[in-house]
Amino acid sequence: MSDTLTLYTNPMSRGQIARWMLEEVGAPYDAVLLDYATTMKAPDYLAINPMGKVPAIVHNGTIVTECAAICAYLADAFPAANLAPPTTARGAYYRWLFFAAGPVEAAITNTAMGFVLPEGRDRSAGYGSLDAVLDTLEQAVSGTTWICGTQFTAADVYVGSQVDWGLAFGTMPARPAFTAYAQRLRARPAYQRQKDIDGTLIAAMQKQG
Incomplete structure (x- = not known):
């Protein structure tokens, strides 16, 4: 079946x-x-x-x-x-998937919404601070082609989407490591197919009013 x-x-x-x-x-x-x-x-x-x-x-x-x-x-x-490393080599894979789903998502959203942590309360927030999150994310996408080294994985789809959208909407600074990573992602045929499909659907929805 x-x-x-x-x-x-x-x-x-x-x-x-x-x-x-x-x-x-x-x-x-x-x-x-x-x-x-x-x-x-x-x-x-x-x-x-x-x-x-x-x-x-x-x-x-x-x-x-x-x-x-x-x-x-x-x-x-x-x-x-x-699209996943061997189960014995998934440390970075899981680490950055969950980092993007947790600290990155929370820090970017809270900042975009104008939420400000009270002074001295960084430890109470799981992400600490936006600067700490961005510095850590920058390290993750620097020095290697992909999150897990030379292998493109599902972690790159998720982490990469956060970076790609952050740059597009201005919620993430255009640091050289981020822009270089985004350029590599945008060159992937699957990324381009998705953008073509959803872009066409968005245009049709907008045309309908």
Whole structure:
């Protein structure tokens, strides 16, 4: 029996990350486009993700939400794509996946929303400070081609999306290491396919008003 793989997404969302990962995997998939105000909050989708948010995937009946989890799951579910290191060499892989999902996401979001930590309370926040997060992320993408060295992995899809979006929206400074990393990511055929697909969908949605 062949795999069934469905992506639930909106092109103007983090669903772009999941689609990029799916394009890297190369397995056929169906995409269901959801609207923020209606279908994302409908009972049939809430049964998949009670948060009423995208993306989500359903693979042979298995539901996975959260972008970092989707990336890691797909890398394991489709090993032929070679998007995860051997299990004995996954230290950097797990480290930076979770770093991007935790400290990077929190620090960037809080800063963009104007949240300011009270003086002396850095230790109470998991990310410490935005500067500490950015300095650490810069080290992670410096000195090697990819997060795990010479092998492109699912961690690059997730971490790379954070960097790519941060540069595009101005929420991350254009440090040389970040821009060089983003340029390498943007050269990948799967990245370009995802941008073409979601870009076309966004243009159609905007045309409809």
